[in-house]
Amino acid sequence: MKNFTFNINENSYSVRIVSQENNTINLEVNGTAYAVKMKEEVKTIKTPTLVRTPSKAAIEPVKISSASSGKIKVEAPIPGVILGLNVKVGDTVKDGDLLLVLEAMKMENNITSEKAGVVTAVNVAVGQQVLQGEVMIELE
Structure with a gap:
């Protein structure tokens, strides 16, 4: 899926995210596989849907x-x-x-x-x- 490089205390780590299912992420750090369980579920970004309510006011004709x-x-x-x-x-x-x-x-x-x-x-x-x-x- 995605590749990252981290530098921690002058040590370089190559991290590759293999898969994600619910709140469990399978990844490889410098070639070693790990399964990481997140405390909270990762939220997916959805495209917002615009919802409009119909106008309750009637259209006013020209006032005479x-x-x-x-x-x-x-x-x-x-x-x-x-x-x-x-x-x-x-x-x-x-x-x-x-x-x-x-x-x-x-x-x-x-x-x-x-x-x-x-x-x-x-x-x-x-x-x-x-x-x-x-x-x-x-x-x-």
Whole structure:
């Protein structure tokens, strides 16, 4: 299996490990065979296995909160940077229309309207960083 050379008190010893079974090792020291019993079993190194548990939290859709006045606020679902705006104040949008593109964690996220309405305010600009929960667009 393996060969070693030890120098102890200026004496050279050639050690060859012949075999290993559980905690008993058969070896030769300068040609003489020995069976050595280890106090503890030699642990074998195993390649670790990555175990992931499924996420318990459900994926949150884009938060749109309606106030009593009928305004709909489109909030940032995660922190990111605005890559593109597809609407301006006064535009009429339908359910499912693309409002803006938000880059987060090197991925482009399309933020769409979940309700029809008219854009009353655009609170972000292209290149602007937004935090989670920040109101980006308001609809009425």
